Amino acid sequence: xxxxxxxxxxxxxxxxxxxxxxxxxxxxxxxxxxxxxxxxxxxxxxxxxxxxxxxxxxxxxxxxxxxxxxxxxxxxxxxxxxxxxxxxxxxxxxxxxxxxxxxxxxxxxxxxxxxxxxxxxxxxxxxxxxxxxxxxxxxxxxxxxxxxxxxxxxxxxxxxxxxxxxxxxxxxxxxxxxxxxxxxxxxxxxxxxxxxxxxxxxxxxxxxxxxxxxxxxxxxxxxxxxxxxxxxxxxxxxxxxxxxxxxxxxxxxxxxxxxxxxxxxxxxxxxxxxxxxxxxxxxxxxxxxxxxxxxxxxxxxxxxxxxxxxxxxxxxxxxxxxxxxxxxxxxxxxxxxxxxxxxxxxxxxxxxxxxxxxxxxxxxxxxxxxxxxxxxxxxxxxxxxxxxxxxxxxxxxxxxxx
Amino acid sequence: xxxxxxxxxxxxxxxxxxxxxxxxxxxxxxxxxxxxxxxxxxxxxxxxxxxxxxxxxxxxxxxxxxxxxxxxxxxxxxxxxxxxxxxxxxxxxxxxxxxxxxxxxxxxxxxxxxxxxxxxxxxxxxxxxxxxxxxxxxxxxxxxxxxxxxxxxxxxxxxxxxxxxxxxxxxxxxxxxxxxxxxxxxxxxxxxxxxxxxxxxxxxxxxxxxxxxxxxxxxxxxxxxxxxxxxxxxxxxxxxxxxxxxxxxxxxxxxxxxxxxxxxxxxxxxxxxxxxxxxxxxxxxxxxxxxxxxxxxxxxxxxxxxxxxxxxxxxxxxxxxxxxxxxxxxxxxxxxxxxxxxxxxxxxxxxxxxxxxxxxxxxxxxxxxxxxxxxxxxxxxxxxxxxxxxxxxxxxxxxxxx
DNA sequence: ACTAATTTGTAAACGGCCATGACGAAATAG
DNA sequence: CTATTTCGTCATGGCCGTTTACAAATTAGT
Numbered sequence: 001x002x003x004x005x006x007x008x009x010x011x012x013x014x015x016x017x018x019x020x021x022x023x024x025x026x027x028x029x030x031x032x033x034x035x036x037x038x039x040x041x042x043x044x045x046x047x048x049x050x051x052x053x054x055x056x057x058x059x060x061x062x063x064x065x066x067x068x069x070x071x072x073x074x075x076x077x078x079x080x081x082x083x084x085x086x087x088x089x090x091x092x093x094x095x096x097x098x099x100x101x102x103x104x105x106x107x108x109x110x111x112x113x114x115x116x117x118x119x120x121x122x123x124x125x126x127x128x129x130x131x132x133x134x135x136x137x138x139x140x141x142x143x144x145x146x147x148x149x150x151x152x153x154x155x156x157x158x159x160x161x162x163x164x165x166x167x168x169x170x171x172x173x174x175x176x177x178x179x180x181x182x183x184x185x186x187x188x189x190x191x192x193x194x195x196x197x198x199x200x201x202x203x204x205x206x207x208x209x210x211x212x213x214x215x216x217x218x219x220x221x222x223x224x225x226x227x228x229x230x231x232x233x234x235x236x237x238x239x240x241x242x243x244x245x246x247x248x249x250x251x252x253x254x255x256x257x258x259x260x261x262x263x264x265x266x267x268x269x270x271x272x273x274x275x276x277x278x279x280x281x282x283x284x285x286x287x288x289x290x291x292x293x294x295x296x297x298x299x300x301x302x303x304x305x306x307x308x309x310x311x312x313x314x315x316x317x318x319x320x321x322x323x324x325x326x327x328x329x330x331x332x333x334x335x336x337x338x339x340x341x342x343x344x345x346x347x348x349x350x351x352x353x354x355x356x357x358x359x360x361x362x363x364x365x366x367x368x369x370x371x372x373x374x375x376x377x378x379x380x381x382x383x384x385x386x387x388x389x390x391x392x393x394x395x396x397x398x399x400x401x402x
Numbered sequence: 403x404x405x406x407x408x409x410x411x412x413x414x415x416x417x418x419x420x421x422x423x424x425x426x427x428x429x430x431x432x433x434x435x436x437x438x439x440x441x442x443x444x445x446x447x448x449x450x451x452x453x454x455x456x457x458x459x460x461x462x463x464x465x466x467x468x469x470x471x472x473x474x475x476x477x478x479x480x481x482x483x484x485x486x487x488x489x490x491x492x493x494x495x496x497x498x499x500x501x502x503x504x505x506x507x508x509x510x511x512x513x514x515x516x517x518x519x520x521x522x523x524x525x526x527x528x529x530x531x532x533x534x535x536x537x538x539x540x541x542x543x544x545x546x547x548x549x550x551x552x553x554x555x556x557x558x559x560x561x562x563x564x565x566x567x568x569x570x571x572x573x574x575x576x577x578x579x580x581x582x583x584x585x586x587x588x589x590x591x592x593x594x595x596x597x598x599x600x601x602x603x604x605x606x607x608x609x610x611x612x613x614x615x616x617x618x619x620x621x622x623x624x625x626x627x628x629x630x631x632x633x634x635x636x637x638x639x640x641x642x643x644x645x646x647x648x649x650x651x652x653x654x655x656x657x658x659x660x661x662x663x664x665x666x667x668x669x670x671x672x673x674x675x676x677x678x679x680x681x682x683x684x685x686x687x688x689x690x691x692x693x694x695x696x697x698x699x700x701x702x703x704x705x706x707x708x709x710x711x712x713x714x715x716x717x718x719x720x721x722x723x724x725x726x727x728x729x730x731x732x733x734x735x736x737x738x739x740x741x742x743x744x745x746x747x748x749x750x751x752x753x754x755x756x757x758x759x760x761x762x763x764x765x766x767x768x769x770x771x772x773x774x775x776x777x778x779x780x781x782x783x784x785x786x787x788x789x790x791x792x793x794x795x796x797x798x799x800x801x802x803x804x
Numbered sequence: 805a806c807t808a809a810t811t812t813g814t815a816a817a818c819g820g821c822c823a824t825g826a827c828g829a830a831a832t833a834g
Numbered sequence: 835c836t837a838t839t840t841c842g843t844c845a846t847g848g849c850c851g852t853t854t855a856c857a858a859a860t861t862a863g864t
Contacts, residue, residue, distance in 0.1 A: 019429055021822070021849055027421055028851090045812055057851050059813065076859090083811025084859035223649050237733070239646055246735025247625050250767065257729035258763065260663060269765025270728065326672065327659035327729045331637070333648025361660060363671025365652065423820055423851070430822090447841055459822050461842065478830090485840025486830040809862075818853070824846080833838075 017394065025061075026396045028053065032061045033392045036071060036089050037115070043077060043086025062089060069095040070115065070395050091115045096160035096391050096398055097152050099198070100384025101141055102205065103166050105130055105182045105231060106293045108137070110144040112152040112159070113384035115391060117216075121151035128293070131184045134177075138193040145195065160391050160398070161199035163383035164190060165208040167230050172249040174201045181267070182231040201386060205379035206234030206252055207243055209340045212374050212382030214238055215389065220370075221335040225328055227254060227321070228341030228378070231280045237332060255279065257324045277320030286313035296342045303349045311349055318350035322357025329358065329367045340372035341379075347371045419796060427463075428798045430455065434463045435794045438473060438491050439517070445479060445488025464491060471497040472517065472797050493517045498562035498793050498800055499554050501600070502786025503543055504607065505568050507532055507584045507633060508695045510539070512546040514554040514561070515786035517793060519618075523553035530695070533586045536579075540595040547597065562793050562800070563601035565785035566592060567610040569632050574651040576603045583669070584633045603788065607781035608636030608654055609645055611742045614776050614784030616640055617791065622772075623737040627730055629656060629723070630743030630780070633682045639734060657681065659726045679722030688715035698744045698778075705751045713751055720752035724759025731760065731769045742774035743781075749773045 017023040031051040036042050042050070048058040065071040074088040093114050102109045106128045112121040123144040129137050141164075149159050168180025175191035190202050210226035222241035228234055233255035237244040244251050255275040256268045263272020276282055283299070284291060287310045292298055302310040325337055337358075339347050351369065359366040372378060391398060419425040433453040438444050444452070450460040467473040476490040495516055504511045508530045514523040525546040531539050543566075551561050570582025577593035592604050612628035624643035630636055635657035639646040646653050657677040658670045665674020678684055685701070686693060689712045694700055704712040727739055739760075741749050753771065761768040774780060793800060 019426060021423070021426070021851095024421060024423070024426060025850065043812075054852060055813065056815085056853085059815095060850090079860055081811080082809075082861040084813080086812055221649075235733070239641070244641055244646075244734070247623075247737040248735055248767070251733065251735040253732040253735075256732045256764075258661075258725050261661065261725045268763070270763035323660050323663045324729070327726070328733055330655040330658045331639070331653065331730055331733065332646070333650055333653040333655070335649040361670070361672035362658075365650070423822095427821065445841075456823060457842065458824085458844080461844095462821090481831050483840080484832045484838075486842080488841055805864100807862100807864085810860080812857100812859080814856085814858105816853100816855085818851105820851090821849090823848080825844105826846100827842105827844080829841080829843105831838100831840080834836090 026394055028057070029061055029065060029395045030393050032058060032065060033070065033091070033395050037091050037117075037392055041074060041088045041090045043088060045086050047089070065395060068395065068399050070391075070398065093118070094156040095158070096388075097157035098384040098387025098391075099145060099148060099152075099159045099162045100208075100380050100382070100387070101145060101162065101164045102380040102383065103129065103137065103141065103164065103183070104205075105167060108141050108144055109380050110141070110148045111380055111384050112148050112157060113381070113388055114157055115388055117385065117388065119381075119384070120155055120157060121148045123147045129183055134183075134185055134188045134190070135193060137183075138190065142195055159198050160401075161201065161387040162194065163201045163203070163208070163386045164194065165205040165379035165383045166190075166202055167205050167232070169250050169253075170202050170204050172245060172247075174203060177202065178250075199387075199390070201383075203383070203386075204234060204236070204252070205230070206236045206341070207245075208380075208382030208386065209372075209374070209378035210236030210238050210243065210338075210382070211386055212378040213338055213340060213372055214241065215385050216374060216381060217338070218373060220338065223335045224338055225325070225332060225334040225336075226338045226340055226372075227325070227343060228339075229278070229280070229343050230341055233275055233278060233321075235328070237334075239332075254324055254328065257327060259320050259323045274320055274324040278317035278324075283313050283317050286316060296345050300345055303346075314346060314349035315353045318353030319357055321350065322354040323361075325354070325358055325369075326361040329362060334367060337367055337369045338372050339369065340374065341376060344372045344375040428796055430459070431463055431467060431797045432795050434460060434467060435472065435493070435797050439493050439519075439794055443476060443490045443492045445490060447488050449491070467797060470797065470801050472793075472800065495520070496558040497560070498790075499559035500786040500789025500793075501547060501550060501554075501561045501564045502610075502782050502784070502789070503547060503564065503566045504782040504785065505531065505539065505543065505566065505585070506607075507569060510543050510546055511782050512543070512550045513782055513786050514550050514559065515783070515790055516559055517790055519787065519790065521783075521786070522557055522559060523550045525549045531585055536585075536587055536590045536592070537595060539585075540592065544597055561600055562803075563603065563789040564596065565603045565605070565610070565788045566596070567607040567781035567785045568592075568604055569607050569634070571652050571655075572604050572606050574647060574649075576605060579604065580652075601789075601792070603785075605785070605788075606636060606638070606654070607632070608638045608743070609647075610782075610784030610788065611774075611776070611780035612638030612640050612645065612740075612784070613788055614780040615740050615742060615774055616643065617787050618776060618783060619740070620775060622740065625737045626740055627727075627734060627736040627738075628740045628742055628774075629727070629745060630741075631680070631682070631745050632743055635677055635680060635723075637730070639736075641734075656726055656730065659729060661722050661725045676722055676726040680719035680726075685715050685719050688718060698747050702747055705748070716748060716751035717755045720755030721759055723752065724756040725763075727756070727760055727771075728763040731764060736769060739769055739771045740774050741771065742776065743778060746774045746777040 017026050035047045035050045044058050048055045071089050072092045074090050077085045077088045079085040097112045097114050100111050108125045110123045169178045177185050177188045206228045209228050213220050226236045235252040235254035256273040259274050260272035264276045266273040419428050437449045437452045446460050450457045474494045479487045479490045481487040499514045499516050502513050510527045512525045516522050571580045579587050579590040608630045611630050615622050628638045637654040637656035658675040661676050662674035666678045668675040
């Protein structure tokens with residue numbers, strides 16, 4: 001577990017606030033929100049000492065945040081120490097909520113998360129989406145969103161934004177799906193298909209999964225490499241608490257890192273890419289299984305049961321992952337590598353070979369490998385929380401929106 | 403970690419100015435300096451419109467910067483347009499200077515750069531440093547620094563900091579050389595050997611080379627991957643205009659990215675690392691040459707002359723580089739890849755094979771490869787400029803220092 | 805039980821910083 | 835020669851956090 005930060009500092013948001021007196025005030029509002037959010041309940045004086053402002057300044061900031069409905073006063077604290085007890089502040093359970101959505105290969109999911117970080121509404125629809133037209137899928141997703149939003153509104157929440165996790169490459173405009181091979185989508189502008197009216201952010205599921213790990217994972221450091229696999233293999237690079245997106249938004253394509261330069265040809269144009277060894281198709285073939293919806297469970301079950309062919313397939317996938325990760329670790333020097341998504345569930349059979357490669361190839365300076373506790377829930381939670389974080393990072397936006 | 407705030411603090415520690423009114427003023431002072439520095443000469447009104455402040459505010463900022471000796475008034479501008487002509491401001495050619503130093507495998511170099519970015523003093527000593535004790539080498543380096551500082555001081559410059567480029571891995575404290583295989587140095591604390599009194603920053607030569615490319619290179623974008631090779635192969639990742647250093651400061655170890663997982667064993671513990679194919683030793687062996695000091699010139703000369711064995715060696719090195727870079731590009735999605743250091747001089751024979759691999763393996767989404775115009779001068783210039791940038795990024799420090 | 809000490813939250817005065825608006829100065833346009 | 839435009843500066847005002855002071859609420863000590 002990482003030591004509690006001496007100061008609850010909001011990670012520098014995507015779009016920095018202007019460097020003016022008003023921008024300073026907005027950043028201080030954010031610092032108050034983050035401090036209270038991190039501790040759950042805090043007095044004004046405690047916030048002041050934590051973020052380095054005076055009690056008087058914090059008082060005016062808190063007044064404003066209460067007026068906007070982002071904080072609420074819980075009443076006097078239980079007096080344990082000497083002196084007048086403070087009045088406990090907490091992040092409001094009403095007000096803005098983050099709507100997260102996930103487009104999986106064989107399911108759709110939507111949830112609403114309040115400012116406290118609690119999931120307040122959910123909706124899921126199972127069924128394969130592969131090859132279906134984006135319009136149809138988005139229509140169904142929109143219906144789920146409507147249901148979740150209605151449920152949230154009945155709990156006095158209002159949607160502050162919609163974030164959609166997609167199994168594919170997303171352009172930096174956070175609207176266009178450039179390529180989602182497992183859905184057969186290409187250059188699809190989700191911005192025009194999804195309901196307008198709220199801020200919208202579309203991103204790779206690996207990215208949202210990594211953010212969930214950063215924000216919700218136990219002891220996840222601000223510098224790590226998050227690897228996830230559904231059908232393709234994606235990774236997300238988090239540096240200093242921020243996602244590394246790349247010029248075109250395509251960073252993290254671990255699946256196409258060359259593992260054996262003379263290996264089998266890949267659809268990407270290369271040879272011997274990681275996906276040729278650790279991708280779903282490759283593992284299925286090596287395990288001698290047919291494609292199914294609940295593939296991960298099946299693989300885990302067979303491996304558990306002692307199916308030697310399945311175990312060998314997973315072992316080989318782990319080896320390939322280890323080779324690719326050796327390159328990534330040498331290049332990025334992350335604090336840890338986190339296995340998420342489907343890899344989390346299969347980690348008992350992947351990890352030994354993976355770690356053998358990784359530590360064997362990096363003598364001494366090995367990078368620890370951890371398994372995500374969020375597993376397949378990561379992307380959806382990360383999406384919803386990304387909206388919540390946007391509000392915490394700049395609480396003043398809600399004032400403009402009323 | 404108890405570090406005195408004044409001494410041994412890395413100039414570009416990345417630590418942002420405090421978020422207060424005074425911090426805001428300091429940032430605005432920096433914006434004025436950057437604006438004037440970028441244009442060479444600018445009136446107060448032009449600065450104001452460029453950085454988004456009012457003329458009145460800029461006036462007071464400029465007054466202060468002139469009082470500190472960082473800006474100087476050149477007098478009225480040539481009136482070409484309507485209205486009263488402005489008074490041209492320029493960055494002062496006197497005052498603080500950045501001292502850059504480079505410890506190469508077969509040379510030492512020091513230079514002084516003024517705030518305008520011009521090199522005002524140099525000193526070089528040739529001779530192999532491999533295997534010599536750090537104390538002895540640093541003693542010689544210190545002598546060179548003294549000469550350069552004396553020359554700078556006679557030109558009314560005073561050293562604002564010392565930055566040292568080293569061919570090896572440097573810890574994040576910017577003082578300790580963890581491993582420099584080509585010097586045979588291990589866990590050497592340069593901070594205690596180098597002259598005190600100034601802020602000190604030790605860093606990898608690849609990092610400083612990348613910064614030089616960022617700051618001085620023609621048209622270098624803020625997101626790129628800089629590859630350099632002296633004996634080992636180092637890379638530096640620049641994201642959004644900032645170096646990615648990694649948790650331990652070891653990011654960019656491209657030389658130990660696996661290229662052929664079953665290839666020859668490497669000192670790092672791995673097999674088939676890039677260095678086994680494109681490192682100096684490997685290229686020498688393939689080319690059938692003996693180690694020499696001016697190896698790069700020799701290789702270029704032979705290749706130019708048509709020596710087929712040398713050309714094949716460089717071609718193979720390019721291929722291996724291309725494979726390793728394919729992985730890096732997939733992971734980081736940089737805007738360009740820049741070849742610097744010794745690779746720049748050999749690029750005519752490396753590039754064809756390198757680009758063939760890179761574009762062939764990344765179908766369509768290829769990443770352009772550029773060659774550094776700075777070549778072997780990069781690290782030294784980057785080091786000196788890093789000190790200058792630190793002053794431009796926070797001009798108020800010079801006021802504290804007098 | 806009563807006083808002293810400590811801590812919290814708020815209010816008023818203060819100082820730093822930039823914006824606004826006005827003014828003189830120095831050029832061009834007609 | 836006048837009107838116009840632009841530059842640099844000054845006085846004023848608003849925003850924002852700090853300083854200082856004070857009442858309220860609790861514990862510690864007698």
